[in-house]
Amino acid sequence: MCGIVGIVGKSTVNQTIYDALTVLQHRGQDAAGIVTVDMNAFRLRKANGLVKDVFEPKHMQRLQGNAGIGHVRYPTAGSSSASEAQPFYVNSPFGISLAHNGNLTNTIELAESLVTKRRHVNTTSDSEILLNLLADELQETRSLTLSADEVFDAVAKVHAQTRGAYAVVAMIIGQGLVAFRDPFGIRPLVLGKHETPTGTEYMVASESVALDAVGFEVMRDVAPGEAVYISLDGQLFTRQCAADPSYAPCIFEFVYFARPDSSIDKISVYASRVNMGAKLGEKIKKEWEDHDIDVVIPIPETSCDIALEIARCMDLPYRQGFVKNRYIGRTFIMPGQLERKKSVRRKLNAINTEFKGKNVLLVDDSIVRGTTSEQIIEMAREAGAKKVYFASAAPEIRFPNVYGIDMPTSNELIAHGRDADEIAKIIGADGIIFQDLSDLIEAVRMENPEIKRFETSVFDGHYITNDVDQAYLDHLTQLRNDDAKANRSKDIGTNLEMHNVCHP
Numbered sequence: 001m002c003g004i005v006g007i008v009g010k011s012t013v014n015q016t017i018y019d020a021l022t023v024l025q026h027r028g029q030d031a032a033g034i035v036t037v038d039m040n041a042f043r044l045r046k047a048n049g050l051v052k053d054v055f056e057p058k059h060m061q062r063l064q065g066n067a068g069i070g071h072v073r074y075p076t077a078g079s080s081s082a083s084e085a086q087p088f089y090v091n092s093p094f095g096i097s098l099a100h101n102g103n104l105t106n107t108i109e110l111a112e113s114l115v116t117k118r119r120h121v122n123t124t125s126d127s128e129i130l131l132n133l134l135a136d137e138l139q140e141t142r143s144l145t146l147s148a149d150e151v152f153d154a155v156a157k158v159h160a161q162t163r164g165a166y167a168v169v170a171m172i173i174g175q176g177l178v179a180f181r182d183p184f185g186i187r188p189l190v191l192g193k194h195e196t197p198t199g200t201e202y203m204v205a206s207e208s209v210a211l212d213a214v215g216f217e218v219m220r221d222v223a224p225g226e227a228v229y230i231s232l233d234g235q236l237f238t239r240q241c242a243a244d245p246s247y248a249p250c251i252f253e254f255v256y257f258a259r260p261d262s263s264i265d266k267i268s269v270y271a272s273r274v275n276m277g278a279k280l281g282e283k284i285k286k287e288w289e290d291h292d293i294d295v296v297i298p299i300p301e302t303s304c305d306i307a308l309e310i311a312r313c314m315d316l317p318y319r320q321g322f323v324k325n326r327y328i329g330r331t332f333i334m335p336g337q338l339e340r341k342k343s344v345r346r347k348l349n350a351i352n353t354e355f356k357g358k359n360v361l362l363v364d365d366s367i368v369r370g371t372t373s374e375q376i377i378e379m380a381r382e383a384g385a386k387k388v389y390f391a392s393a394a395p396e397i398r399f400p401n402v403y404g405i406d407m408p409t410s411n412e413l414i415a416h417g418r419d420a421d422e423i424a425k426i427i428g429a430d431g432i433i434f435q436d437l438s439d440l441i442e443a444v445r446m447e448n449p450e451i452k453r454f455e456t457s458v459f460d461g462h463y464i465t466n467d468v469d470q471a472y473l474d475h476l477t478q479l480r481n482d483d484a485k486a487n488r489s490k491d492i493g494t495n496l497e498m499h500n501v502c503h504p
């Protein structure tokens with residue numbers, strides 16, 4: 001789940017984009033990049049690492065200009081090579097730079113079509129394919145100055161060819177910034193503005209929290225299939241570019257990915273998590289009528305708001321039994337299982353007095369590979385817990401994700417082909433309870449009933465784009481299981497390193 005940002009401003013935007021990226025860091029910890037437009041040239045810095053490590057003062061000085069885009073990466077396609085960090089660049093037409101959150105499902109077909117169009121894609125990234133598709137459609141216009149409608153027509157043609165999930169921001173040299181969202185709105189995208197004495201500045205970002213942090217006012221979410229074009233002189237244009245758009249935002253944004261202080265598609269992420277806690281609390285009370293739980297303990301950080309509501313609902317004490325090392329990032333979005341496994345104990349430590357002699361209910365937002373739950377239950381027992389129960393605010397995750405969450409292989413999912421008792425046994429819990437999918441959907445939907453459906457494939461195996469079959473999932477397994485990724489990372493550095501020319 002990457003984070004994207006784009007700004008057309010009235011003064012230098014490098015620091016604002018940097019600040020916005022730090023606020024979106026929870027969406028991608030592997031790589032970061034910024035491109036700005038300075039006089040008619042792109043200035044680029046991208047590399048593997050966290051935002052604070054990628055951009056040194058010398059890079060920031062280079063990133064001059066009043067417009068730019070930025071990206072934080074969590075790879076879901078290609079490799080984790082620095083050359084696949086984003087934004088990507090292509091020099092024709094005009095010079096275009098693009099950043100993408102999501103994952104395409106017809107990359108093979110698209111890559112083949114690009115060959116027939118004599119376009120070269122140098123990496124294994126789906127985002128570079130998307131950039132070339134957009135470039136090819138813009139090339140068709142033959143105009144030296146693009147009108148908003150020409151840009152929108154190009155986006156419409158990209159929609160017509162592309163399958164999967166994509167929230168995109170692209171900068172076109174000498175023209176403007178275009179941002180668009182896939183026809184189902186699977187990945188989020190929000191538009192905002194900032195009034196200055198010299199005119200209005202516009203910004204797009206993955207989450208509203210990025211706008212809040214840099215003093216922009218949220219205008220609205222970009223609709224599914226819609227495109228936003230901001231010319232470099234600061235005019236805003238919008239148009240629906242998809243033939244048949246309909247809302248189906250990814251429900252996992254609300255469960256785990258997004259920050260609680262963000263609002264996506266008019267749904268407060270925080271409120272939806274509190275609702276998840278209320279629904280799950282009711283279910284526990286109903287199904288475990290004679291429970292012997294003494295205390296509810298969250299597994300920091302995402303589940304804290306959920307656990308607090310479960311405790312309130314069950315009339316039980318809520319205790320912060322685990323302390324989180326604030327210098328360690330999110331474990332689930334780390335690239336390899338070994339690293340993820342090692343990180344749990346480095347990240348979380350138990351406060352023994354909260355566990356000693358007690359029956360505890362540990363709460364997490366979700367159980368994916370079981371990396372966290374297995375180790376955390378062990379830690380609770382080591383800290384002296386008598387019984388350890390486990391509650392998950394999301395249902396069992398049984399199916400791979402193909403839309404920008406790196407869960408490509410069903411075999412790596414602990415709930416795949418297993419029932420609750422078997423899962424409890426593996427993670428060592430005395431009892432386990434999962435949220436029902438209908439309750440999860442209701443918990444999110446009640447904040448905006450206008451949204452009739454969500455993208456829920458990881459729970460029910462129904463892929464909203466209708467193009468995902470078993471053959472595709474098998475192909476994905478081959479490509480992106482943990483071993484395949486580890487092997488591919490040995491290739492790092494073999495791509496063209498034309499992305500970081502360093503001016504002394």
Ligand SMILES: O=P(O)(O)OC[C@H]1O[C@H](OP(=O)(O)OP(=O)(O)O)[C@H](O)[C@@H]1O
Nearest residue numbers: 301302330331332367368369370371372
């Ligand atoms: O079953 P698993 O494969 O372990 O994945 C699920 C866990 O990973 C996430 O936490 P993470 O540490 O990434 O982030 P957080 O601090 O935001 O909770 C999520 O909140 C669960 O705790």
Ligand SMILES: NC(=O)CC[C@H](N)C(=O)O
Nearest residue numbers: 001002075076077101102
């Ligand atoms: N998580 C994402 O949004 C990933 C974007 C893109 N598919 C990449 O791997 O770089």
Ligand SMILES: [Mg+2]
Nearest residue numbers: 299300301302
């Ligand atoms: Mg967690």
